Amino acid sequence: MEVALKSAKLIGAGLATIGLTGVGAGIGIVFGALIIGFSRNPGLKQQLFGYAILGFALTEAIALFALMMAFLILFT
Template identity: 75%
Template sequence: MNVTLQSAKMMGAGLATMGTTGVGAGVGIVFGSLVMAYARNPSLKQQLFGYTILGFALTEAVATFATMMAFLITFT
């Protein structure tokens, strides 16, 4: 394989993983919001938890897609 192509693939894979940098902050925001909302209105515990799990799953999907793209760039 051409060295230039290989280095471009590695740089592309590195840039693709930059999508995971905001995921940690996103998950923190989601669960921090759960704690604040639960502290304000404890009677909505089940509904708030359902929304939190949905937010967590959507946030983690971004990390999964970014990692998948990095693997696709690297191994194809």
Template identity: 80%
Template sequence: MNITLQSAKMIGAGLATIGLTGVGAGVGIVFGALVLAFARNPALKQQLFTYTILGFALTEAIALFALMMAFD
């Protein structure tokens, strides 16, 4: 009985980390958009970087929630 419960917890933790793949794609999209926007209008460098850091932080928050669920 105890082995079944432990293996179910391990499977659940593995499934909870699937959300990290989406976070990896999201971070790539955020920084890819920064490169494209900077190439179009270099004068907005500081404002674009501020928005990028905000987008990165929000995307990484999802990763932290997924890891929190995995380790719970």
């Protein structure tokens, strides 16, 4: 029973970290959109950068939640 529980924890933690792949893609999309938006309208640099930082922070929060879940699964 002990081995099954430990292996289930490891599998669960690994599955919880799958969310990090989506976060990596999301951050790339956010900054790619920033570059495209800036190249189309350089006058909106400050506003676009503010939106990009907000998008980055929200996307990074998802990564932290995924890591937190993985660590909770592993160490509880």
